[in-house]
Amino acid sequence: MEIQYVKAFTDNYIWIIEDENDVIVVDPGESQPVFDYLEHTNKNMVGILLTHKHADHVEGVKELKESYPQALVIGPSEVEKYCDRIVEHGDCFELMNHSFQVLSTPGHTANHVSYLKGEALFCGDALFSGGCGRVFTDDYYAQFETLKIFAQLPDEMKVYAGHEYTEVNLEFALTIEPKNRSIKKYLDEVRQKRADHEATLPTTIRQERKINLFLRAKDLDEFRYLRQERDQFKG
Ligand SMILES: [Fe+2]
Incomplete structure (x- = not known):
């Protein structure tokens, strides 16, 4: 099994879990990049996993499903209209002979879920x-609790997030902790990757423990402060 991506819009990643012949697609906000990928690789799409309701994560589903009607669409209740199966916290399912576990991760949206597959999140x-x-x-309480769930995952867990926001996130983090050497060093690495047109994802929980101020927030007040400052940050 390998995990690939195609890009959508300006900074979305559509993750593609692939076996020899088949793929599962995560959050296809656009259909065309996925169609191009399937044509190029000559693979069959057997499933779509959705994390939440925002258009840039779901708008490709309808067209993909029309071309691959046998593909199973799985997601939380807030995307019910797209789904063959609704999942919630603690659910497990098999797709393409892989086992997935569902985590409820609300805050960004009310029913946002995340999917664990082995050491991939x-x-x-x-x-x-x-x-x-x-x-x-x-x-904010829900999102803070969600971050606590992520913080309890193993160090080696690879994090396949939905957007390429790493550089601006680290620039923001340095406004809060200007002397943090781990963040400075990681920002240098991230800028080099971006200059080389490489994705900065997946990251790992180990790496995020070092550089993600939100994951490290010690209480709800600190988290709320960071999140509200980040909302104002223009980069
Ligand atoms: Fe979103």
Whole structure:
């Protein structure tokens, strides 16, 4: 099994879990990049996993499903209209002979979920490298609890997030902790990768423990402060 990506819009990643002949697609906000990938690799799409309801994560589903009607679409209740199967916290399912576990990860949206498959975490907009999603629900407690779930995952866990926001997240982090050498060093690495047109994802939980201020926030007040400052940050 390998995990690839195609890009969508300006900074979305559509993750593609692939076996020899088949793929599962995560959060296809656009259909065309996925169609191009399937044509190029001559593979069959057997499933779609959705993390949350935002258009840039779901708008490709309808067209993909029309071309691959046998593909199983799985997601939380907030995307029910796209789904063959609704999942919630603690659910497990098999797809393409892989076992997936569902984590409820609300805050960015009310029913946001993430998917664990072995040492891979598909977390949509609940966690980014160096950051986390904007709290559109205003439920800061929910998002803070979600970050605690991520913080308990193993160091080796690879984090496949929904957006390429790493550079601006680290620039923000340095405004809060200007002397943090881990963040400075990682920002240098990230800028080099971006200059080389490489993705900065997946990251790992180990790396995020070092550089993600949101994941490290010690209480709800600190998290709320960081998130509100981040909302104002223009980069
Ligand atoms: Fe989102």
